[in-house]
Every structure is written in structure tokens, then in C-alpha cells.
């Protein structure tokens with residue numbers, strides 16, 4: 025028997041991973057791996073909220089219509105309906121666990137949920153816990169998980185690769201678990217499980233600027249790809265228009281509400297520019313604003329633009345934006361007196377591992393839930409606050425399916441130990457850091473908000489070279505978490521570039537100057553990459 029033998033191995037401890045763990049029956053032996061602290065991940069930083077039809081004046085049909093409209097023809101209608109119709113039950117479940125959603129207060133008594141409205145929603149339907157919804161959810165989920173004796177948490181354990189029957193030469197090709205590096209003990213061990221779930225979040229770290237924490241390095245997408253699963257729609261990366269530009273701010277998001285309340289975007293010399301791009305000016309939709317900023321930054325060779333709300337009274341700013349105001353003050357800016365520097369940043373990965381309504385992937389025994397997956401909910405653009413919802417609804421569906429089928433699955437055979445022949449410690453950490461920086465810069469410059477055939481071709485050549493270098497490095501030296509993530513980022517970068525090259529139109533979040541319009545002549549189609557035919561596709565394309 026291997027040391028680590030479980031019924032279900034969940035890789036990732038955000039909204040997707042932890043809600044799945046909690047939904048499984050109490051007699052199921054569950055392991056949850058988190059490569060950082062248990063609560064670290066995008067979920068913790070979600071500000072806006074989670075969408076669901078909870079108000080009697082709202083309808084499922086309206087939520088569905090808004091989601092389809094935002095996704096520009098690429099959403100799967102049955103998936104959209106499934107998610108939205110299951111949303112109220114997901115909220116009820118969270119409330120049952122104790123998530124403190126903000127409520128109306130009538131005469132000091134708690135009333136119904138307080139609902140906000142966000143981009144794309146035609147009505148108020150976003151539940152929130154003040155301006156820190158993700159934190160409220162994640163801390164509640166972590167607390168609950170810690171109480172369950174059937175769940176073992178492994179913090180600071182980074183999964184390296186999935187273990188499949190095919191890799192072990194078995195006739196039955198199913199997922200048998202994963203190898204993971206215990207980062208603190210510097211030890212790699214196999215984690216055997218009858219069922220494995222990827223809940224590793226998105227891949228926005230592939231870009232130089234991102235609103236995401238360091239955990240979003242696309243590990244799950246890369247692992248699934250290497251294990252033979254298809255991935256889809258990787259060209260659709262959502263960019264948030266305004267992240268604070270400061271070396272220490274790293275990934276601090278400045279909410280769109282600042283523009284909603286009168287904030288103006290300016291060039292560094294104080295010239296307004298949004299009116300040149302859209303008649304709605306500073307209130308244009310997120311993707312248009314991001315594109316306009318990107319255009320000006322590239323045109324003028326500037327590092328950032330400015331966001332100015334200092335013309336509003338100071339008490340108004342402090343009351344409406346306490347978090348942004350406080351963070352800016354920490355970094356030396358007073359937004360009541362001066363504009364703050366901002367840049368667009370990669371925010372959400374719409375594509376991912378192809379899954380069905382039960383969150384199953386192409387590989388038997390492997391599920392994918394949350395931002396790592398491409399369920400068909402978002403299509404070509406994600407509507408605000410639909411992503412936390414997707415995590416919860418698909419975690420519930422996966423848990424139900426796993427619970428119903430687990431008894432039919434056999435224990436996993438003894439798994440081979442990790443190949444320790446690569447024991448050479450690298451003194452070339454600088455190479456890893458350098459490649460990491462080069463990759464993210466290349467993606468930002470050539471595969472970012474505005475694309476062209478030429479830029480994509482250039483990015484492909486560089487990424488290809490980097491992938492070879494990284495592969496050599498990976499094959500010869502002891503693994504480290506930085507190297508594991510770099511390898512995955514390079515893989516995901518390649519998948520994004522190839523998907524972008526295959527989409528010869530602009531649609532949703534994918535915008536290319538060579539094909540600036542949406543192709544209405546053909547039915548909308550997903551971009552699906554299959555690892556089994558990828559090499560042949562490349563040869564065909566080159567030929």
C-alpha cells in the first residue's frame with residue numbers, strides 16, 4: 025500500500041475544491057492538496073460577489089439571457105441553464121454553512137439579501153459580503169473543512185503530474201492519483217486515489233500583469249493536457265482594466281465602481297482619452313476600456329495610465345472606496361488629492377479542461393471543477409460574478425457523481441516512487457527566474473488584449489524555444505515549485521497562443537487586428553485542442 029491512499033484526491037483548496045470536499049459523504053477518505061496556505065487562491069480575493077436569482081422580481085430566464093448575451097454565442101445553453109437553476113440551492117448551502125452575506129436591514133432587523141448589480145447583469149442579482157465576498161466564503165469553507173475528520177489537508181504541497189494507467193503501462197487508462205512535492209520537506213511522494221479532482225484555479229499568471237495571486241499558474245490545465253485531456257477556448261482571457269501600478273502592489277484591483285462614480289482615465293500628461301474610443305467614455309464595458317488603455321500604452325510607450333477621482337469630495341471617496349483608499353495610502357498615493365497609476369491586468373481564464381455536466385474530463389477517474397475547467401458556461405466572455413457560482417454548482421454535481429460511483433471503483437495498486445535519479449540541485453535559479461519573466465512579458469506584449477497574426481507567430485516561436493529550454497532543465501535537475509510552475513506556465517502559454525491562432529475572427533475577449541469582426545457567416549464554434557492530435561495539427565499547419 026502506498027503511504028497516501030485516499031478515495032478522493034482534490035488538488036486545490038479554493039471555492040471549487042473545498043466545497044466539493046464538504047459535499048462528499050462523511051465516510052469518504054478525502055485528501056486536499058494546496059500548494060500554498062490552505063486559504064490562498066483567487067477565491068480569497070473575490071470582491072464583487074456571487075450571482076443567483078433570489079429576488080422574486082428576477083427570473084432564471086433573465087439570468088440565462090444575460091449570460092448568453094455576454095458569452096457571444098459560445099456558451100452551451102444546457103450548461104448555462106443547469107448552473108443558473110442550481111444557483112439558489114448553492115446560495116442556501118453557503119448560508120447554511122454560515123457565510124455572512126450582506127442583508128438589507130429594516131429597523132435594525134436583518135431582511136432579504138442586499139443585491140448589487142454588475143456589468144452584463146440586467147438587474148440587481150449579485151449577493152455579496154460587503155466588498156470581501158471571497159474572503160467570507162473561503163474562510164467559512166476552510167473552517168468547516170477543518171472540522172471534518174474524513175478530510176486531510178496538505179498545505180504547501182504542489183502536485184507535479186497526474187499518474188495514469190497508461191503511464192504505468194496498464195491496460196485500464198484511468199487517473200490513479202498524482203505526484204506532489206512537499207515544498208517544506210523537499211520530498212516528492214505519490215498520492216493514490218480512486219478518483220482525482222483538479223480544482224487548481226486559472227492561469228492568469230501567464231501574463232506579466234495580473235489581478236490573480238501567485239497560485240494561478242495553470243497547473244491543472246497543464247497536468248490534464250499532459251495526461252491526455254482536451255482543453256478548450258484558451259484564447260479567451262479576461263483582462264480587468266484597472267489594477268494599481270506599483271512594484272509592491274503586485275495584483276491589487278481598483279474596482280470598476282471608481283469609474284462608475286465619476287473617475288476618469290487620463291494619460292500621464294493629464295489628457296483624457298476614453299472618448300476617442302467609445303461614446304460611453306469612461307463607462308464603456310470592461311473589454312473596451314482595457315483595449316483602449318492597452319492601445320495608448322503601446323502607442324506612447326508608457327508604463328501606465330492614470331485614474332482620477334480627486335475632483336470628488338474626500339469624504340465621498342473614503343466612504344465609497346475604503347479598501348482602495350487605504351491600500352493607495354499604504355503605497356504613498358492619496359486618491360482624494362491626486363490620480364493613481366493603473367494598468368490592465370489578466371483577470372480570468374475562460375477556457376480550460378473540457379468537462380461535462382458532472383465535471384468529468386476525458387480521462388476516467390479525473391474531474392475538473394472551478395476556473396481550471398471549461399464547462400461551457402462562459403463562452404467567449406465571463407459575466408461578472410458567474411465564476412464563484414460555477415465553482416459551487418459544479419462541485420456539487422461532481423460530488424454527487426463521485427458519491428454515486430465510488431463504490432464501483434477498486435483501490436489503486438501500489439504506485440511507483442518518484443524517480444529520484446534527478447538529484448542534481450540547480451545553482452541556476454536565475455535561469456528559472458529569467459525564463460519566467462521572459463515568458464510573462466512575451467505573453468503580455470504579443471498575446472495580450474490586442475492580438476495580430478504576426479505577434480502570435482512571434483510569441484509562438486519564443487514560447488516554443490522556452491519550452492525546450494525548460495524541458496531540458498526539468499529533465500536534469502531536482503524539481504522545485506518555481507520550476508514546476510514555470511513548466512506549466514510555458515505549456516499553458518503555448519495552448520493560449522495556438523488557440524488564438526486558430527480563431528480567425530474577433531469574438532468576446534479575443535480581439536485581433538487581422539480579423540477585427542465577429543464571423544457571423546459560420547456557426548460559432550469552440551476552439552478545442554486535443555493532445556493526441558496536437559503535433560499532427562502543427563505539422564499540417566506548417567505544411
Ligand SMILES: Cc1cc2nc3c(=O)[nH]c(=O)nc-3n(C[C@H](O)[C@H](O)[C@H](O)COP(=O)(O)OP(=O)(O)OC[C@H]3O[C@@H](n4cnc5c(N)ncnc54)[C@H](O)[C@@H]3O)c2cc1C
Nearest residue numbers: 036037038039040065066067072073183225394395409412
Ligand atoms: C481579485 C479578484 C476578484 C474576483 N472577483 C470575483 C467576484 O466578485 N465574483 C466572482 O464570481 N468571481 C470573482 N473572481 C474570480 C473567482 O474568484 C475565481 O474564478 C474563483 O475563486 C476560482 O476558484 P477556484 O476554486 O477554481 O480556484 P482558486 O480559488 O484560485 O484556488 C486554486 C487552488 O488550487 C491550488 N493549486 C493550484 N495549483 C496547484 C498545484 N499544482 N498543486 C496543489 N495545489 C494547487 C491553490 O493553492 C489553491 O488552493 C475574482 C478573481 C480575482 C483574482
